[in-house]
Amino acid sequence: MTKRFEFGQNWKKYFLNYYLQNKSVPEEAAKSLNKYWSKEKLKNKSFIDIGCGSGIFSLAAIKSNCLEVLSFDYDKDSVDCCKKCKKLYGSSENWKIEQGDILDDSYVKSLGQFDFVYAWGVLHHTGNMWKAIDNASKLVASNGELFIAIYNHAKGKKSSEYWLKVKKRFNYSSTYIKKYMIYKAFTLKAIHVLLSSIKHMKNPIKEWKSVTRQRKGMSFFFNLVDWLGGYPYEYASFESLFRFVHERGFNLTDCSISYGHGCHELVFKKSRDF
Numbered sequence: 001m002t003k004r005f006e007f008g009q010n011w012k013k014y015f016l017n018y019y020l021q022n023k024s025v026p027e028e029a030a031k032s033l034n035k036y037w038s039k040e041k042l043k044n045k046s047f048i049d050i051g052c053g054s055g056i057f058s059l060a061a062i063k064s065n066c067l068e069v070l071s072f073d074y075d076k077d078s079v080d081c082c083k084k085c086k087k088l089y090g091s092s093e094n095w096k097i098e099q100g101d102i103l104d105d106s107y108v109k110s111l112g113q114f115d116f117v118y119a120w121g122v123l124h125h126t127g128n129m130w131k132a133i134d135n136a137s138k139l140v141a142s143n144g145e146l147f148i149a150i151y152n153h154a155k156g157k158k159s160s161e162y163w164l165k166v167k168k169r170f171n172y173s174s175t176y177i178k179k180y181m182i183y184k185a186f187t188l189k190a191i192h193v194l195l196s197s198i199k200h201m202k203n204p205i206k207e208w209k210s211v212t213r214q215r216k217g218m219s220f221f222f223n224l225v226d227w228l229g230g231y232p233y234e235y236a237s238f239e240s241l242f243r244f245v246h247e248r249g250f251n252l253t254d255c256s257i258s259y260g261h262g263c264h265e266l267v268f269k270k271s272r273d274f
């Protein structure tokens with residue numbers, strides 16, 4: 001059986017050690033969601049957050065006055081974390097949270113359809129990315145929209161294939177080796193930033209702050225653990241993602257393309273039933 005990274009454990013630690021300490025996090029998450037879907041657009045609409053993790057985007061959807069928000073995640077710890085997030089910040093009758101698997105056809109069918117279907121960095125961690133994208137597309141109501149963020153297929157020295165091996169090694173290692181890999185990656189990054197700031201005569205503290213500043217309210221450290229451990233791990237080119245979803249009756253309305261190891265972000269509008 002494939003060893004999966006325990007995302008929920010990481011989310012729990014992130015929530016306790018970072019989220020609760022940083023007041024700007026919910027704002028950052030809302031900015032990231034509203035970049036593609038404004039508050040006006042989301043108002044009174046239904047929203048589903050596939051692989052909700054800590055729940056920061058579901059909370060942003062609640063704060064954007066969605067009529068109904070459903071968050072689900074495969075990992076029970078993620079579900080618990082999302083429930084905690086709701087209890088502390090977004091208590092609302094319109095927000096339901098449950099455990100579920102996007103690869104489970106009968107579960108997906110039972111959910112019905114939503115105006116906005118959101119999956120940030122999830123579908124490539126399921127173990128069957130194309131099926132997961134297909135199932136996510138089935139959740140979109142007529143004229144609804146689908147957002148997916150999927151890792152780019154990076155080429156070159158540290159390619160996606162290289163990272164696949166690292167992640168696999170991480171997940172099949174003992175706790176001790178895992179810790180070693182995390183602190184090694186952290187230290188190498190710090191040394192790199194220090195040497196580069198000396199070389200370019202820049203302030204190393206400012207450089208470190210700029211390098212470790214994360215989008216969407218994430219913490220650098222917990223993102224690093226998520227990156228090293230995030231397995232199953234798949235990736236795709238922008239073109240193949242576009243083609244796959246377009247064939248299912250969707251038009252691309254907005255996007256951001258990654259040329260490195262990051263995620264492509266694609267927003268589609270449903271134009272016909274598949």
Ligand SMILES: C[S@@+](CC[C@H](N)C(=O)[O-])C[C@H]1O[C@@H](n2cnc3c(N)ncnc32)[C@H](O)[C@@H]1O
Binds near residue numbers: 055073101120
């Ligand atoms: C990298 S995290 C992203 C979480 C959140 N979307 C965010 O951007 O903060 C990936 C999440 O996908 C969840 N996940 C993995 N496989 C899944 C599946 N088959 N069905 C639902 N969720 C899944 C993981 O448990 C994890 O919480």
